[in-house]
Amino acid sequence: MTPIDILYSDDDIVVINKPSGLLSVPGRYEPDSAVSRLQQQFGTILVIHRLDMDTSGILVFARHKPALANVQRQFEKQTTRKVYEALVHGQLPGTRGCINLPIIVDWPNRPLQKISHSEGRYALTRWQRLTYENGNTRVALFPKTGRSHxxxxxxxxxxxxxxxxxxxxPETDRQQQRLCLHARELDFCHPVSGDALAFVCPPPF
Known part of the structure; x- marks a missing residue:
């Protein structure tokens, strides 16, 4: 088992670089996860937010309930700063843009989500083109909301x-080694000291 890449830890929080392919929390049939591995090392670990199993990057966990409540409140009030990096198919036109499409779970096809203008929850993503690479586009993604997928x-x-x-x-992507989506940056305030914390972790792709 590969050790978790710990970016920061103290008595209140643990910040990691989660690898692609590892669950954030234990699944119904898969006990191995970032949480279960950290619990072996730190004892109590409380979940503040999650990344999809296929998404890599920065995750912060709390080590006690006051820290959990404090950082969760920062996420809810959108005072945190999150930046993702991705490689997308094709050449994305323009240098920046905004996608505002409401999302709802696609119940017959879970875990898929779908766009629904009548029932979906507000979801906003800003993007900025970084480079073109071999006919594809590397982008920075700035989610204002945190809907699933x-x-x-x-x-x-x-x-x-x-x-x-x-x-x-597309079907051809099933042959890819991994999802090219990575939580690259996360800024928030320490739940006890109040100090501004800024983490940067470059993508492995």
Whole structure:
């Protein structure tokens, strides 16, 4: 078992770089997860937010309930700063843009999500083109909301699904080694000291 890449830890929080392919929390049939591995090392670990199993990058966990409540409140009030990096199919036109499409779970096809203008929940993603690479586009993604699969379905709806996306991408992506989506940056305030914390973790693709 590969050790978790710990970016920061103290008595209140633990910040990690989660690898692609590892669950954030234990699943119904899969006990191995970031939480279960951290619990072996730190004892109590409380979940503040999650990343899809296929998404890699920065995750913060709390080590006690006051820290959990504090950082969760920062996420709810959208005072945190989150930046993702992705490789998407094709050449995304323009240098920046905004995708505002409401999302709801596709119940007959769970865990898929879908766009629904009548029932979906508000979801907003801003994007900025970084480079063109071999006919594809590297982008920075700035989600204002945190809906399940938000970045994946928004890029698919924009006509440029994320490379390696086995849920929303083309059939050929099933042969890709991984989903090219990574939580690159996370800024928030320490739940006890109040100090501003800023983490940067470059993508492995």
């Amino acid at each position: 938000q970045l994946r379905i928004h890029m698919q709806q924009a006509g440029h699904p994320i490379i390696g996306d086995t849920l929303y991408g």
